[in-house]
Amino acid sequence: MRRQRRRTHLIYIALLILAMCGIGYYYGSHQPVWDEINKGLDLVGGIHIVLEAEDPEVSDQAMNSAVEVIRRRVDGLGVTEPEIMREGTRRIVVNLPGVRDPEEAMEIIGRTARLEFTDEDGQVLLTGEHLREAGAMFQTTDIGTQEPIVTLEFDAEGTRLLADATQKHLGERIIIMLDDEEVQAPVVRSAITDGRPIIEGYENLQEAQEIAVILNSGALPVDLEPLRPQFVSATLGEAAVQQSWQAAIIGVAAVVALMVAFYRVPGGWAVLALGLYVILVLVALYAIDATLTLPGIAGIILSIGMAVDANVIIFERIKEEVRGGATPRAAIDSGFRTALRTIVDANVTTLIAAGVLYWLATGPIRGFAVTLSLGIIVSMFTAMVITRFALIQLAGAGLIREGSAFFGTRGGRRDG
């Protein structure tokens, strides 16, 4: 009977080890979660720029157009996963991973867009500064169907220039150039004297809208000032990743050695839980689509050291219960019970710190806040669920005995 029960416990232990190895193998080498995680520019290399509109009362629309302009320009750079987004009312953040030449990238992003209307010989007829607005809409055709068009509206000077140009180049093409790149080349059907030309011939409204956005942005009078160009070369990023993982491995090895020295068999279990812990943190990072940064890796390593804490608190409690004469199984139960409150308490303050950091910090430091809080939460989970399960099974299987070198203490002996 007793033997049979011990066998059941041994099977559970085997299953647990198997499951941990399985998870480790799956995310470690079969489908490495590391490859799937978003990595910050400080790890992969690239450029990060914060741009601010010089006009403090810049309109929302102008800013959105500016984002569009930058996106178009960045496309020309051939960056694989560019990120261009607005931040607040007057700022645009640009992240370009993998860019090699920071100066070239900054030059391309920073210069003001130039919209020009030229004739077929490349002679400039009028420029974007006269364009008030471009829009897209449907127009009813002569045969009663709806067709998408782009509408333009010029200022007084633009109207005069356009009237001259359309009279002179009737039947020819007018080429619309944005930053020396041809956007479109519509044919002039009639002289336009009211400064409100339309362009026809789009497949759908969306295409017309895209052109309108481009024309608007080309005409954009927003001056953007780079506030903080930051560049890290891919070589430096790679070196940082390599060095920090090397440090992580050494750190984990040292933590493992300490734990086994302090707590023997259960220490070994805590270590297995720790291995799983690192993978779980990475999986959690991937699951919430967070970005891993260099300080973020530091956060993981820091939390490896701290993750042990929950286990230590539990082991110390159990040790005490054993000293007081409890059987291993009873000691484990009451140890976990009394330790739970302490563990939660102790982690709340670090979570407060991480929460405030996440809220107020930007960029890489925010990555630190994310991994630190994930680390703390995952460590509580591994300690309370996995370590607990393992200890109960170990005790049940008789691998932890009274009077053995249990937890590194000569347990059960009562002396004065």
Added chain:
Amino acid sequence: MAKRDGRTDARLPLSNFKFADRGRLWFIISGVIIFAGLISLAVQGLNLGVDFTGGSVLELQYEEQVTSAEIEEVVAGYPVMRGAMVQRIGERTIRIRAPQLPEGEQREQMYADMGDLGDYEIAMLDEVSPVIGRELTRAGLMAVAIAIIGMVGYITVRFEYRFAVCAIAALLHDSFLTLGLFSMLQVEIDSAFIAAVLTIVGYSVNDTIVIFDRVRENLRYRETGEHLNIMVDRSIRQSLMRSVATSMTTFVAIGALWLFGGEALRNFTFALLLGVVVGTYSSLFIASPLWVMWQKARPSRLISNV
């Protein structure tokens, strides 16, 4: 349930070490270090990085070795870079910190001049405008203030009044000690330092909470006639193994990063290392003795009821 009797003391570590009794000694030691730190803060201040002051950092990785003197010579040719500091990191990397880098063609020229010394790659470039510097400083100060308010709030809700005050004293002790030490050592401080300080404070409070938790528990099981300082010493000893084990594992994990993690994280991890030591120290030698001294001077209801 285990018996919580005094007899188990013999097997606890440092059974003769008096934590609580020598409170004055620890206070004097800390007081001296903090005072020195405050003087240093007043005289030489903190070595603030470009994150706070604004300015530019440029790192060039050369293919062949170059000397910082050669680089300094190039830098001297550009008036806007006046006051630049040139530093060699490792064999072939040069770090230039300047209030400003030349713009436009001047910059092209500077890059070309650097190229005359040998082939290089720009390893890092960070140009912080003063606007951003001011913002980061403000956000940093605010983060520290809010985090401390949050923790003080938590401690106050979680503990009795006197425990809370002592834990907060330890927290302030740690913040000032770390700041003072950084001023004395003149280690460059960047925005990651703020993260380190917050982590340190969180860690320290955490450590104090665990010990006070024990003190409170032992208050309930106190034997009649047991002196308060003996009881507190016993509580410290009971949680000492945990404090030491956790501090050591955290210390070695961060220590590995400090030693092998490369240049970018060195100051950050240094602050964390310092914080682990200071935080552990303050829980054992500041928070607990302070509480004992207070109780001895004016026993609270908590004590007299037992």
